[in-house]
Amino acid sequence: MDVNVRPDIDAAAAKLNSAFGSKREIQRLPEVLWEGETVEMLATGVYGKGNGLVAMTSQRLIFLKHGIMSQQVEDFPYSRISSVQWSGGMLMGTLIVFASNNKAEIKQVPKDQGKILADALRARLAGSVPGAPAPAVAPAAPAPAGGDIASRLATLDQLRAAGAITDEEYRDRRTKILDSL
Template identity: 35%
Template sequence: MIYFYERLGGLVSEEMRPDIAAAWDRVGDKMGKKRDIKKLPEYLNAGETVLVMAGGRTGNNNGLLVATSRRALFVSEGLVNHSHEDFPYDRISSVTTTRGMLLAKIVIHTGGASRIIENIGKSEAEAVSAIIRERVEAVTRERSQPQQSAPSPTATPTGIAAELRELAELRDLGVLTPEEFEGQKRKLLDR
């Protein structure tokens, strides 16, 4: 996919992975985030999918809070300083969202530490928080379930069904449009 962005009166074309482009399209305040979005693929692991993202600030760093299929991360690519911070879902104990009149903040609690990401658009904060909470709950459920040595022949195929449920949740949250949902569903069912 090719997307065009206005920059200093000119157009710049950037090729993006479809998952990153879909999440980026929903970011309200893109000001100063071009470096972050360009570097994001370098921070992703093989097979990791971007679900939703939001622009925000932590400490003195402006950047992107990104919820992926495996973790949350904050990417900040400034002119001089470059940083990223990982929040694996199995390490997150809770997520708190506080909304003000115009903006919101998210607090990610990991064990004895907390990270505050503020100056996030309210709707973006809700979307990112919802995905992070859902992923944390899924990891918690997986850990609490007893491990089976071999799958039962009568068990339902959970791979595609789980992915379809995830896509439906993303559509219901407004992360995917109905058209994007249908396209992704077709890809899954055609495997």
């Protein structure tokens, strides 16, 4: 799908099987993004009273419905999301987001998009849940072998690619790993 909005949005929109009913939302998405926020993944679905767009960004999960007469934006910062559930049917499914004592059900999400989105959200939450051990941090004991450093850097690259850590966390952890040489 060719939308020419912004490179990050265009890349995410290109992965949609169908953007039917959500082209207006894709065009309007930059208006609701925060400064420096990038779009990582998109999906379509029904939330509340209408069909719209689910956007997984670098900072939060957003549901956007942009109608002719009104606009609905619901956002879920990752720090407030406690868990995510995916329930898939034959073609469509429901993404359930539990955040700050709320339960948001986004229905009619295409099965393939929903499963990928739910998995990516879980990976993101696993890296940011307070009290959970943060993967790929420098161990208490210094790493003696160079191969260990390489594997730690590779793991760190995978975490960043999966969106489990931010670019800032990536740089900090990479510096710590390299400083341990």
